[in-house]
Amino acid sequence: MExxxxxxxxxxxxxxxxxxxxxxxxxxxxxxxxxxxxHGDLFTIGSYLGLTLLTSLSLTDRLAPAAGVLVLAVMVMxxxxxxxxxxERVAYRPLRQSPRLSAVVSALGASIFFSNALMxxxxxxxxxxxxxxxPKVAVNIFGLYVPLVRILILAASVVMMLALYFxxxxxxxxxxxxxxxxxxxxxxxxxxxxxxxxLFVFLIGPALGGVAGLMVGLHYGQINFTMGWVYGLKAFTAxxxxxxxxxxxxxVGGILLGVIEALGAAYLSIAxxxxxxxxxLIIILIVRPTGLLGERVAEKV
Amino acid sequence: MKRVFIALxxxxxxxxxxxxxxxxxxxxxxxxxMTGPWxxxxxxxxxxxxxxxxxxxxxxxxxxxxxxxxxxxxGGDPRTAALAAQRLATQGIVAVIxxxxxxxxxATQNIYDESKIIQIANGSTAIRLTEKGLKYFFRxxxxxxxxxxxxxxxxxxxxxxxxxxxxxxxxxxxxxxDEAKGLLEKEGVEIVFYxxxxxxxxxxxxxxxxxxxxxxxxxxxxxxxxxxxxxLRQKKEMNWPVPFIGGDATNNPDLVxxxxxxxxxxxxxxxxxxxxxxxxxxxxxxxxxxxxKYGNEPASIYAVLAGDGFRVISAAIEAVKSTDPDALADYxxxxxxDFPGLTGTLSFNEKxxxxxxxYRVYKVxxxxxxxxxx
Numbered sequence: 001m002e003x004x005x006x007x008x009x010x011x012x013x014x015x016x017x018x019x020x021x022x023x024x025x026x027x028x029x030x031x032x033x034x035x036x037x038x039h040g041d042l043f044t045i046g047s048y049l050g051l052t053l054l055t056s057l058s059l060t061d062r063l064a065p066a067a068g069v070l071v072l073a074v075m076v077m078x079x080x081x082x083x084x085x086x087x088e089r090v091a092y093r094p095l096r097q098s099p100r101l102s103a104v105v106s107a108l109g110a111s112i113f114f115s116n117a118l119m120x121x122x123x124x125x126x127x128x129x130x131x132x133x134x135p136k137v138a139v140n141i142f143g144l145y146v147p148l149v150r151i152l153i154l155a156a157s158v159v160m161m162l163a164l165y166f167x168x169x170x171x172x173x174x175x176x177x178x179x180x181x182x183x184x185x186x187x188x189x190x191x192x193x194x195x196x197x198x199l200f201v202f203l204i205g206p207a208l209g210g211v212a213g214l215m216v217g218l219h220y221g222q223i224n225f226t227m228g229w230v231y232g233l234k235a236f237t238a239x240x241x242x243x244x245x246x247x248x249x250x251x252v253g254g255i256l257l258g259v260i261e262a263l264g265a266a267y268l269s270i271a272x273x274x275x276x277x278x279x280x281l282i283i284i285l286i287v288r289p290t291g292l293l294g295e296r297v298a299e300k301v
Numbered sequence: 302m303k304r305v306f307i308a309l310x311x312x313x314x315x316x317x318x319x320x321x322x323x324x325x326x327x328x329x330x331x332x333x334x335m336t337g338p339w340x341x342x343x344x345x346x347x348x349x350x351x352x353x354x355x356x357x358x359x360x361x362x363x364x365x366x367x368x369x370x371x372x373x374x375x376g377g378d379p380r381t382a383a384l385a386a387q388r389l390a391t392q393g394i395v396a397v398i399x400x401x402x403x404x405x406x407x408a409t410q411n412i413y414d415e416s417k418i419i420q421i422a423n424g425s426t427a428i429r430l431t432e433k434g435l436k437y438f439f440r441x442x443x444x445x446x447x448x449x450x451x452x453x454x455x456x457x458x459x460x461x462x463x464x465x466x467x468x469x470x471x472x473x474x475x476x477x478x479d480e481a482k483g484l485l486e487k488e489g490v491e492i493v494f495y496x497x498x499x500x501x502x503x504x505x506x507x508x509x510x511x512x513x514x515x516x517x518x519x520x521x522x523x524x525x526x527x528x529x530x531x532x533l534r535q536k537k538e539m540n541w542p543v544p545f546i547g548g549d550a551t552n553n554p555d556l557v558x559x560x561x562x563x564x565x566x567x568x569x570x571x572x573x574x575x576x577x578x579x580x581x582x583x584x585x586x587x588x589x590x591x592x593x594k595y596g597n598e599p600a601s602i603y604a605v606l607a608g609d610g611f612r613v614i615s616a617a618i619e620a621v622k623s624t625d626p627d628a629l630a631d632y633x634x635x636x637x638x639d640f641p642g643l644t645g646t647l648s649f650n651e652k653x654x655x656x657x658x659x660y661r662v663y664k665v666x667x668x669x670x671x672x673x674x675x
Contacts, residue, residue: 003514010506116336124340126527128558136538147538220503222531222559226338230501262507270508271470271497 015258016157021235022250024205030245040232041114046210084206118225243294330397337377345604379408403427404472421610424603449480465494465517469524530559537564557669
């Protein structure tokens, strides 16, 4: 039983990261009906920028570690949001009226561009975050040994997801985003500036992806320019699992995917971990083709 | 007037270009992972070959011609590699050096064989690559059955009774894991865990937690250094003190960077000797020259093994005084004996495998240095 809970916490930490990245996919899909394949690479950019800022500004030395990491996170979010907005302006806006396939190809191209640009800037070798930024403390929860960082990752993910949820539900711009998701033309007729809404989506999604990249860098230490692909694929799966276009769905899907992976590895076979996770996805999609929370079309974002 | 000019230009192109390209140089191909997860290996392979070719051209060239290294990127991926091999095969190369990963090499073997191009792999240790009877295939790295044997020897010497084996489902890692498993079972050592991870991920705690449940004395990981580094780091975070032994793909200084010094300490791995432990005078001179040109010594032994591939093929071309692939293959198989390579003496058997013992056991010390074990 102890092993079960240990695996559950392993899965929750991984799932929290998946969920944060999945939010970016799901928001863009909700508004544009576009799978932003470059999103995984925005996540990678976040982890690289985090490393650069961390080593060049030595924030964690000047401020308390916790405050330093917080400032760092805000800076990374801001920078990656700018990259996301640029991406939208350069690669997607010119194709707004073209067939959907063109935009998907453009997204794949942007993904290849980003990962190779990172390789050329930072080099092909693995980059490593300096050690000991986050305290290596383990918390004892009912006799279960859980590293504090894992709890912080999950907590930070949940807080950001909830903040996003309330932002979308309660604010004016959130309402505009929801309206544009339902019907862009109708939203335009109601006086909503759809281009501005889309820009907002491309600021928020990449910011969350970027901060997920920073968390991966801080916790796992090792980053490289290809890692966005695997994370992107998993997060995309999570978004579909929860119902793509649906924000709570992305959260549930991400966390669920992480937990399924961990438990599948624990009780079935490690080598079959991905097969199990994707098998579950197929079963869920057969039973519920719109994903777990995908039926609430009126609230789609 | 304009039309005459264009026609003249076209004639010049038709007549001039092929002769220029064909006559003045001997082309040696390099296929390596310049991008992708193993890009650091590939880029160093290129540095080594560029340096060796420069040296050769400064001295005498080959057969009175200059040597040209034509490199293609295999991306560490079998599909990309097949395309790279097709491109190389049409560029008039005599031989190709590379590549690093066994599954990547395997995807290109037949392409080179059909084009009668000598292929000398530098890091592909999977057994079956040389069991296909391909006449033009050689490798300067040793084979996994040899590595498996040394691994089992080491495990027994260190007195471990319960062993967990973890691989990553690549041709190389699974081959080595199977080899070691068979040998260990024969010796009566208990295998308490045998499974594969997915390379390229960041979180391996689920696997470590499961492995811990099997309570092995030692874990033998046959995959590559990025995953090995993460496993060591996350094992340390779990407070699990089990010793790890790695295969020769964990031999890369980045392992310590990824794991952190405190987590990497005590990690054993098998490998051909590291560049710094190479005993031959050729190697010492080469390393000094490499450092002069690029600012640091080569980090990876596989880049140096690629250099040996280049040296072997250029020696063969000199010896047979031609670039005929059959003559070269025959020379490498039968006539080359104890060629003084950078990584020790080189000879090839009839399968194209390197003859002789190459593997050593290394241990990581507290400062993250790789220490050769006696």
